[in-house]
Amino acid sequence: MTDSEVLAQQLARVALGDQAAFRRVYELTSRHLFGIALRILNRRDAAEDVLQDTYLSVWHHASRYTASTSQPMTWLISIVRNKALDVVRSAAVRRETALSKNEEGNDEEIEDERPDPLELLMQASESLTIRGCMESLDVAQRQSLALAYYHGLSHTEVAEQVQAPLGTVKSWVRRGLERLKRCLESKE
Amino acid sequence: MNYDRPALLDGLASAYVLGTLQGPARRRFERLLPELVNARLAVAAWESRLHALAQSVPQAAPSPQVWKRIESRIAPRLRTQESARRAWWSKWIQPMAGVLTGMAIGVLAVKLLPNVLFPVDQLAQQEKALSQSYVGLLLDRDGKPTVLATATRHGTRLKLKILRSIAVPATGKVLALWALPHDPAGHDLPPLYLGRIPAEGKGELMLSDGAEKLLSNVSRLGVSLESAESSSDHPSTFVLTGHCVRLW
Numbered sequence: 001m002t003d004s005e006v007l008a009q010q011l012a013r014v015a016l017g018d019q020a021a022f023r024r025v026y027e028l029t030s031r032h033l034f035g036i037a038l039r040i041l042n043r044r045d046a047a048e049d050v051l052q053d054t055y056l057s058v059w060h061h062a063s064r065y066t067a068s069t070s071q072p073m074t075w076l077i078s079i080v081r082n083k084a085l086d087v088v089r090s091a092a093v094r095r096e097t098a099l100s101k102n103e104e105g106n107d108e109e110i111e112d113e114r115p116d117p118l119e120l121l122m123q124a125s126e127s128l129t130i131r132g133c134m135e136s137l138d139v140a141q142r143q144s145l146a147l148a149y150y151h152g153l154s155h156t157e158v159a160e161q162v163q164a165p166l167g168t169v170k171s172w173v174r175r176g177l178e179r180l181k182r183c184l185e186s187k188e
Numbered sequence: 189m190n191y192d193r194p195a196l197l198d199g200l201a202s203a204y205v206l207g208t209l210q211g212p213a214r215r216r217f218e219r220l221l222p223e224l225v226n227a228r229l230a231v232a233a234w235e236s237r238l239h240a241l242a243q244s245v246p247q248a249a250p251s252p253q254v255w256k257r258i259e260s261r262i263a264p265r266l267r268t269q270e271s272a273r274r275a276w277w278s279k280w281i282q283p284m285a286g287v288l289t290g291m292a293i294g295v296l297a298v299k300l301l302p303n304v305l306f307p308v309d310q311l312a313q314q315e316k317a318l319s320q321s322y323v324g325l326l327l328d329r330d331g332k333p334t335v336l337a338t339a340t341r342h343g344t345r346l347k348l349k350i351l352r353s354i355a356v357p358a359t360g361k362v363l364a365l366w367a368l369p370h371d372p373a374g375h376d377l378p379p380l381y382l383g384r385i386p387a388e389g390k391g392e393l394m395l396s397d398g399a400e401k402l403l404s405n406v407s408r409l410g411v412s413l414e415s416a417e418s419s420s421d422h423p424s425t426f427v428l429t430g431h432c433v434r435l436w
Contacts, residue, residue: 019262022262023255026255026258030250030254030255031247031248031249031250032242032245032247034247034248034249034250035245035246035247035248036242036245038248039245044251047250048250048251048253048254051250051254052254052257052258052261053357055258056258056261056262059258059262060425061425069232070232070235070236071236073239074235074236074239075235077235077239077242078205078235078239081207081239081242085207086357086358089210089211120241120244120245121241121244123244124240124241124242124243124244125241145206148206148207148208149206149207149238149241150241150245152207154208154210155208173203173206173208174199177202177203177206180237181198181202181237184237
């Protein structure tokens with residue numbers, strides 16, 4: 001059985017209220033999901049809250065997975081990303097992530113120690129069917145997609161980070177996605 | 189917005205999965221998902237395309253506390269199921285014994301020490317509050333009393349007191365109160381929507397029928413989190429549940 005089949009089987013048991021299967025799902029997936037939440041939120045406490053919330057959703061709604069056609073990991077990643085995006089969009093957390101008070105009580109930028117999202121994007125595409133498709137995107141499109149996907153940035157935040165006009169960034173993201181889709185479909 | 193145009197729908201689905209669809213537009217799209225099969229398919233296709241990107245994210249170990257907290261949130265439910273098997277009445281009588289004892293002490297205190305406990309002008313109000321004949325006490329998942337619901341026997345108002353403020357995780361979500369009736373044989377009947385309740389403070393719901401008619405076959409109440417615009421046909425997961433009894 002593949003990892004994915006094992007996970008699907010365990011989720012089916014979770015849907016029946018099997019606590020041991022639930023523990024197994026946690027063991028198999030929590031490090032990956034926590035990595036994803038941490039990358040978006042850049043704070044351990046907030047990422048742990050999101051992780052807890054994610055698994056409580058899994059416990060209560062595992063039957064929804066059995067009714068879907070997705071890969072189990074895709075389903076789990078969707079849950080953790082949606083929850084992390086909801087949290088990061090709430091202004092309070094966003095502010096605390098970007099700023100902290102220094103000793104004089106003034107706001108101060110916190111060093112962002114997360115790896116370069118563009119590098120993650122290229123690493124992911126090396127091992128995947130989307131190899132080649134990523135190369136069909138230009139660097140600006142790739143960079144915008146990577147910042148939005150891995151760090152959960154909004155269009156406005158991507159624009160600030162790459163110092164480009166908002167409208168330009170929006171079209172980079174849109175065209176990047178369209179090109180990625182066309183390229184993947186041509187490979188199917 | 190016209191959600192029937194496939195290109196538009198696909199664009200929204202991609203922005204939703206990527207996370208760049210935000211604010212009210214994101215909430216609106218999320219609310220539509222259960223109804224629009226094409227939107228769900230587009231989202232699923234984008235999830236399988238884009239979430240492949242997540243595999244290069246370095247894994248990280250959460251603190252062991254996270255699993256303990258998760259376990260403690262699902263364990264009370266398991267204990268409840270076990271005690272239900274042991275004896276149906278023990279599960280019922282324990283919380284009620286607490287409520288009844290509390291109310292008896294309250295009544296005695298009011299009768300014996302009225303002027304000490306309450307200035308005379310407040311006393312009338314207090315006695316009025318005690319003459320409720322349907323009382324529901326809802327507990328959160330950790331078993332902490334959170335909402336007290338009371339109604340007079342033939343009244344049409346259900347009064348609510350929020351004992352501990354209830355966390356509403358996302359904007360666009362509301363708290364809905366449901367009555368969980370059963371038939372004479374004890375089998376569950378479909379939940380009955382009573383109305384929205386506040387997350388803190390006090391509230392009041394108008395009952396469509398008198399309390400006696402509506403609540404006489406209701407032994408439990410539940411509070412669920414619902415989307416602000418979702419229909420009130422059936423509850424999602426309950427965040428609070430508790431017993432509802434007729435006292436006098």
